[in-house]
Amino acid sequence: MSLEIHSMHSLTPEELSPRASYRLLTSLVIPRPIAWVSTVDDEGVFNLAPFSFFNAVGAPPPTVMISVDQRNGKPKDTLLNIRANNEFVLNFVDASLLTPMNATSGEWEHDVDEFSLAQLTPTPSQDIRPPRILEAVAAMEVIAKQIVPVEDTTSTMVIGRVIRFHIREDIFREDGAIDPLKLRPLGRLGGDNYGTLGEVIQLARPKIG
Numbered sequence: 001m002s003l004e005i006h007s008m009h010s011l012t013p014e015e016l017s018p019r020a021s022y023r024l025l026t027s028l029v030i031p032r033p034i035a036w037v038s039t040v041d042d043e044g045v046f047n048l049a050p051f052s053f054f055n056a057v058g059a060p061p062p063t064v065m066i067s068v069d070q071r072n073g074k075p076k077d078t079l080l081n082i083r084a085n086n087e088f089v090l091n092f093v094d095a096s097l098l099t100p101m102n103a104t105s106g107e108w109e110h111d112v113d114e115f116s117l118a119q120l121t122p123t124p125s126q127d128i129r130p131p132r133i134l135e136a137v138a139a140m141e142v143i144a145k146q147i148v149p150v151e152d153t154t155s156t157m158v159i160g161r162v163i164r165f166h167i168r169e170d171i172f173r174e175d176g177a178i179d180p181l182k183l184r185p186l187g188r189l190g191g192d193n194y195g196t197l198g199e200v201i202q203l204a205r206p207k208i209g
């Protein structure tokens, strides 16, 4: 293998504006999965918003995280609702749902129900109060277990336990996993860019001993 030598640009976050360091981080750490999070407030108003600071962080039991920043120095509705009742649904976004997902990311007032705004159908969850999105190919009912301020940032990380999966039957593979080409996940890239899956490559891990 011949190794090409490229010149590298090295810099620290302190040399950058906060906006520029955000842009670098979020355009390097890609593609990020998108959690489309539904919650409900004490009055029963539904809320829906996308979060790409999202990942699986452990299993078993299946455990996920999202990280919610502030809006004008105040907590976003998603965090307020999770703090109030510890419940959220994590809906999956496939390529066909890009436009409604984007509509729900608008900084709407607290009393706006983003389901009706984006013409999506709320359907009851089985074990928690926030509804799931009928149009989503998969969803997970989640109970928040830890709400952790992320030191030196304005973000709050919510770590939650998946208590139920809802998955469209036709996207399962025979081995019980999900067929990625049928899930058609949308990945968030930097800025307003999104990507779909490219080639799927299979490679078994090395077996030692």
Ligand SMILES: Cc1cc2nc3c(=O)[nH]c(=O)nc-3n(C[C@H](O)[C@H](O)[C@H](O)COP(=O)(O)O)c2cc1C
Residues within 6 Å of the ligand: 034, 047, 048, 049, 050, 051, 052, 053, 054, 067, 068, 069, 070, 071, 076, 077, 078, 079, 101, 102, 104, 105, 106, 107, 108, 188
């Ligand atoms: C694809 C996408 C991913 C996003 N990811 C995040 C995120 O990880 N954290 C965050 O605080 N905001 C994120 N946002 C912005 C929120 O969706 C937006 O602030 C939304 O209005 C929050 O709604 P809420 O106040 O109803 O909770 C994202 C927006 C988009 C379009």
